Amino acid sequence: MISQFFVLSQRGDNIVFRDYRSEVAKKKDGQEEAPPVFNVDGVNYFHVKVVGLLFVATTRVNVSPSLVLELLQRIARVIKDYLGVLSEDSLRKNFVLVYELLDEVIDFGYVQTTSTEVLKSYVLNEPIVVDAARLQPLGPAAIFMQGTKRMPETAVTKSVVANEPGGRKREEIFVDIIEKISVTFSSSGYILTSEIDGTIQMKSYLSRNPEIRLALNEDLSIGRGGGSIYDYRSLSGSGVVILDDCNFHESVRLDSFDMDRALSLVPPDDEFPKRDNLKLK
Secondary structure (H helix, E strand, C coil): CCCEEEEECCCCCEEEEEECCCCCCCCCCCCCCCCCEEEECCEEEEEEEECCEEEEEEECCCCCHHHHHHHHHHHHHHHHHHHCCCCHHHHHHCHHHHHHHHHHHEECCEECCCCHHHHCCCCCCCCCCCCCCCCCCCHHHHHHHCCCCCCCHHHHCCCCCCCCCCCCCCCCEEEEEEEEEEEEECCCCCEEEEEEEEEEEEEECCCCCCCEEEECCCCEEECCCCCCHHHHHHHCCCCCEEECEECCCCCEECCCHHHHCEEEECCCCCCEEEEEEEEEC
8 A cells, every 4th residue: 555656856856746645744855865665753665766766655554565666666667668768857748647647557555557558548648758868878888889780769768659740650669688797706817607697678569469479599498407617618609599597478478489499479568578597607
């Protein structure tokens, strides 16, 4: 049960505020850094930071902290799906749409839904398009990008509900491949542990929700089977892709995955991940 929800800027300004139950008094802003979850005078405070904005919820009920923190993350994701760009400027220019979303997501403190696809049936306002900030320079990492093309930043900052000028429906789908590398070195410079975590994220603008087939490497192998890191090195350059473990979004069907490494799915309207994890230990 949520009593209040608000979004704060980096300066601490109140951008969005919704009081659902009128049971928590307003307090003066503090200057110290607060933990993600804390209690003051019987009021539980929860907050997460998303792209420099603080998404905050309060309640007097003893609820699971992980539940509220996950709710805040999902609200931020829903707002980004509708606005395309999640920033202070986009929130201020689309405050009517944001409040309409909040009233549909939470009713008198009780969560109703956080699905962008479901909300499209109830939220009628169109977003005001806000240009995203320019992509930051890659710096030293640019050496790895020579000879490659970068997708225009507008590709991942579009609203999932706004149409193109003239009312034309977009027929686009974007696929992002995100990899995170974690390596631990000894004092002598030797690699102690190494790990790669990867995620494939899709964002669909296709009408009528068609079925999509995503083909992966046919030599994909899942599960190391107790092999060592040297087994990986012996297979390097052979075209074989080895994943220690992987899991998929609920919309992914794996009927033919074992035969041809192809995924069938009907993508939802919001951004969703299909995760692949590769770990070398």
